[in-house]
Every structure is written in structure tokens, then in C-alpha cells.
Amino acid sequence: xxxxxxxxxxxxxxxxxxxxxxxxxxxxxxxxxxxxxxxxxxxxxxxxxxxxxxxxxxxxxxxxxxxxxxxxxxxxxxxxxxxxxxxxxxxxxxxxxxxxxxxxxxxxxxxxxxxxxxxxxxxxxxxxxxxxxxxxxxxxxxxxxxxxxxxxxxxxxxxxxxxxxxxxxxxxxxxxxxxxxxxxxxxxxxxxxxxxxxxxxxxxxxxxxxxxxxxxxxxxxxxxxxxxxxxxxxxxxxxxxxxxxxxxxxxxxxxxxxxxxxxxxxxxxxxxxxxxxxxxxxxxxxxxxxxxxxxxxxxxxxxxxxx
Amino acid sequence: xxxxxxxxxxxxxxxxxxxxxxxxxxxxxxxxxxxxxxxxxxxxxxxxxxxxxxxxxxxxxxxxxxxxxxxxxxxxxxxxxxxxxxxxxxxxxxxxxxxxxxxxxxxxxxxxxxxxxxxxxxxxxxxxxxxxxxxxxxxxxxxxxxxxxxxxxxxxxxxxxxxxxxxxxxxxxxxxxxxxxxx
Numbered sequence: 069x070x071x072x073x074x075x076x077x078x079x080x081x082x083x084x085x086x087x088x089x090x091x092x093x094x095x096x097x098x099x100x101x102x103x104x105x106x107x108x109x110x111x112x113x114x115x116x117x118x119x120x121x122x123x124x125x126x127x128x129x130x131x132x133x134x135x136x137x138x139x140x141x142x143x144x145x146x147x148x149x150x151x152x153x154x155x156x157x158x159x160x161x162x163x164x165x166x167x168x169x170x171x172x173x174x175x176x177x178x179x180x181x182x183x184x185x186x187x188x189x190x191x192x193x194x195x196x197x198x199x200x201x202x203x204x205x206x207x208x209x210x211x212x213x214x215x216x217x218x219x220x221x222x223x224x225x226x227x228x229x230x231x232x233x234x235x236x237x238x239x240x241x242x243x244x245x246x247x248x249x250x251x252x253x254x255x256x257x258x259x260x261x262x263x264x265x266x267x268x269x270x271x272x273x274x275x276x277x278x279x280x281x282x283x284x285x286x287x288x289x290x291x292x293x294x295x296x297x298x299x300x301x302x303x304x305x306x307x308x309x310x311x312x313x314x315x316x317x318x319x320x321x322x323x324x325x326x327x328x329x330x331x332x333x334x335x336x337x338x339x340x341x342x343x344x345x346x347x348x349x350x351x352x353x354x355x356x357x358x359x360x361x362x363x364x365x366x367x368x369x370x371x372x373x374x375x
Numbered sequence: 376x377x378x379x380x381x382x383x384x385x386x387x388x389x390x391x392x393x394x395x396x397x398x399x400x401x402x403x404x405x406x407x408x409x410x411x412x413x414x415x416x417x418x419x420x421x422x423x424x425x426x427x428x429x430x431x432x433x434x435x436x437x438x439x440x441x442x443x444x445x446x447x448x449x450x451x452x453x454x455x456x457x458x459x460x461x462x463x464x465x466x467x468x469x470x471x472x473x474x475x476x477x478x479x480x481x482x483x484x485x486x487x488x489x490x491x492x493x494x495x496x497x498x499x500x501x502x503x504x505x506x507x508x509x510x511x512x513x514x515x516x517x518x519x520x521x522x523x524x525x526x527x528x529x530x531x532x533x534x535x536x537x538x539x540x541x542x543x544x545x546x547x548x549x550x551x552x553x554x555x556x557x558x
Contacts, residue, residue: 122534124508209470
């Protein structure tokens with residue numbers, strides 16, 4: 069986690085250095101005939117992005133002159149807002165003297181963002197920004213790298229949450245194939261991994277899920293059981309009190325049974341730069357989809373008779 | 376690549392013409408048989424051919440509108456797409472063009488469109504084409520040219536939904552070409 073960031077910081081530094089060098093060289097070339105075509109080609113401000121499938125847009129991603137000195141390099145000026153954040157919806161953050169709002173999370177998938185070396189810092193996201201410019205009627209609308217302001221974090225939290233994938237698991241029970249009225253039926257789940265799921269990064273945020281417990285619905289009308297399939301003390305066990313011959317669900321052998329199902333419940337934590345955050349309004353648990361198996365329940369006496 | 380008539384489209388049209396010719400001939404022979412199914416088939420094929428032709432025209436006009444919008448010469452950006460594109464697609468293109476205007480970017484020249492292909496099912500369809508943007512360069516107000524990005528300087532696929540609205544066809548949402556179209 070830290071190492072790629074360092075690498076990207078180093079890359080950014082190298083890019084900045086190169087830009088400086090090129091900027092120094094450019095005036096020397098200015099007398100040349102080919103300058104007109106050469107100069108902007110090396111201009112790291114202009115990038116190409118795909119705004120819609122097959123539809124491209126050239127974008128100037130460099131900060132405007134009015135933004136000089138405030139966070140253009142992710143530094144943060146720290147001398148209070150320099151813009152008027154009183155008019156909705158352009159009340160989220162300042163870009164220089166511009167009062168802005170941004171689409172968060174970004175409407176552009178991350179693999180369509182400009183090259184990593186154009187990213188001012190690891191916490192920046194590339195998104196669509198609209199701003200009010202003082203003394204100007206028209207809105208400023210641009211695709212830009214921005215550092216999500218604090219209030220935007222819950223929006224990113226939802227995105228990070230959406231990137232957590234619960235594992236596909238299978239459910240079985242013992243006694244295998246057929247259980248009996250009054251017997252302890254134990255449910256087992258396969259495919260849970262080590263119980264930890266890690267989502268891909270959403271902007272500066274990452275969500276991690278830790279398996280809290282399993283919910284089992286035995287499907288005989290009794291309550292859902294909270295349990296842990298690996299712990300003997302909280303084993304996923306249930307005692308069926310009636311036979312299943314009237315059930316409509318059938319197992320692979322065509323025997324009617326209870327359509328028992330289970331889902332996994334995870335505790336979710338969010339981290340930004342390795343630091344854990346609490347995000348108001350964003351759920352801190354995640355449930356997997358339900359997945360089940362058919363449990364035929366017979367009576368031992370009845371079985372003896374039929375044999 | 377240089378002609379605007381794609382091979383598949385051409386073959387399709389040839390097929391249609393053959394059907395029409397056969398239908399016309401059999402029509403002459405069986406003038407007294409109104410129950411003959413051939414005339415109905417001809418009408419359907421004609422309608423499809425007509426729709427395809429309309430869509431090709433709308434697509435050509437749409438590309439002209441996109442080029443005009445990004446040229447920096449147009450005052451009424453939305454007006455350029457009137458009768459050619461859905462509201463969403465108009466908005467997408469007006470957005471790009473007005474951001475260009477805002478950043479002092481104009482695009483000079485025009486893209487080369489080839490291999491236009493139209494598929495219509497009932498009242499909706501898809502138009503696809505290959506687009507080469509090497510001759511459609513972004514230029515700054517200073518007169519400097521930003522060389523078109525490499526991936527746009529060779530023919531690349533563009534695909535749009537087309538929808539029928541009030542008897543005419545409009546260019547709808549762009550669609551991910553995926554691996555289905557090669558240019």
C-alpha cells in the first residue's frame with residue numbers, strides 16, 4: 069500500500085522535474101519553425117480522456133493561474149477559503165477563487181483516468197468539476213484531478229463498500245444427504261477463505277471486510293440463527309422438529325426438503341492512507357447474497373418401516 | 376477504408392436489389408394472384424432499406440454537427456444537433472464543445488469516417504463506423520496544435536444507438552464497441 073504510493077510520488081517528482089527541464093528548453097526552441105507543433109505535445113497539461121464509449125475529449129488538467137499556491141501540488145495553502153462557498157450547489161470546495169462542486173464518486177471509471185504521473189497526489193481523484201467564477205456568468209466546467217474534501221468521503225465510502233466482493237460459498241449439512249426429526253443438523257459452509265475481504269481502492273479510500281458471523285435460515289419457520297461455522301461454541305446447528313415430505317423444494321435426488329439458506333455478514337472498516345475512518349451514514353456491515361441447500365428431514369421410524 | 380460504402384452494407388444492398396428484381400419479375404408474371412406473398416416481403420425490405428438509408432444520412436449529418444460544434448465557429452451548439460441526436464447525446468457533445476471553447480481549444484479539419492454499418496431491428500438499431508482523427512487536430516488559440524493522441528490517429532471503432540422518434544431517426548447513446556468491430 070505504502071510502496072506504490074511512494075513510487076507514484078517519486079514518479080510525480082520525476083515528472084515535475086522533467087516538466088521543469090522541458091520548460092527550460094522550450095524558450096530555446098521557440099525560434100524554431102516546428103515549435104507550433106512541438107510545444108503542446110510535450111505539455112503535460114493536455115491529456116486525452118474517454119468521456120463516453122468511443123467519445124474522447126482533450127482536457128487541460130493544469131491548475132488555473134488563480135489557483136497558484138493552493139493545493140495545486142496537493143500541498144494545501146492553509147490560509148482559509150479564498151472563494152465564496154455560500155451558493156448551492158457550488159459550496160463544496162474552492163479551486164483558487166472558484167467555488168466548486170464535484171461529481172463524487174467520479175463518473176469516469178478509474179481505468180479511464182489520465183496517466184498516474186499526472187496525478188498530483190495519491191489521494192486525488194479524477195472527476196467532473198463545476199464552479200462559479202467570481203464576476204463571470206458562465207459556469208466553469210472541467211474534468212480535473214481534485215482532492216476530495218472531507219464531506220465527500222461518505223460518497224466515496226459507498227463506492228469503496230461496493231467494491232467489496234463477498235466470496236461465492238457452498239452450503240452442506242450433516243448428517244449428509246438426509247437428516248432426522250430431533251437430530252442435531254450441522255451446517256457447513258465451504259469457500260469462505262480466511263474470512264477477510266479487501267476491496268479495490270476508491271479514490272483515497274479502501275474498505276476491508278472481516279467475517280463477523282453467518283446467518284442461517286433453516287426454512288422450517290424458526291428464527292434465523294447467528295453462528296460461526298468454524299467455532300464449536302457457536303456452531304451452525306439446528307434441530308428440525310418436523311418432517312419435510314410436504315415441502316416443495318427437492319434435493320438432487322428428488323427428495324422434498326427444507327430450502328435452508330445462509331449468508332455471510334462482514335464488519336466493514338474504511339481506511340485512508342492506512343488510517344481508519346468513521347464515515348457517517350455509510351454502513352459498517354456488509355451481507356453476502358443468500359445461498360442455500362435443500363435439507364430433507366425424515367423420521368427414523370418411518371425410514372425403518374419403508375425399508 | 377476510403378469509401379463510405381462498407382463491404383457488408385454493399386452486399387446487403389445487392390441482396391435487397393436482387394430480391395426486389397425477383398419480386399418485380401414474379402409480380403409481372405402473377406398479376407392475377409393477389410394472394411402472392413412476395414409483394415408484402417418487398418414492402419418490408421423496402422422499409423428496412425429506407426430506414427437504413429435515413430440512418431446513414433443522419434449519422435453523416437451528426438458527424439458534421441460534431442465537427443462544426445468543436446470548430447469554435449458555431450454560436451448555437453445545441454441547435455447543430457436538432458433533429459439529429461437524442462437530448463443526452465446532444466448534451467454530451469455540447470458539453471465537450473463548450474469545454475473546448477472555455478479552454479481555448481478548437482478542432483481543425485475533420486475526421487475520416489469509413490465502414491459505416493447500420494443494423495435496424497424494428498424501431499431501434501445501431502450504427503457503427505471507423506473513425507480516423509489524425510486529420511482533425513486540436514489547436515490552441517495561440518495557433519499551436521496538440522498532435523492527436525496516438526489511439527485516435529488510426530481508424531478506431533465508434534458505435535451509436537439509433538432510435539426512431541416521430542418518424543425520423545436520432546443518434547442515441549454511444550456504445551462500447553468491445554471486440555466486435557475492427558477497423
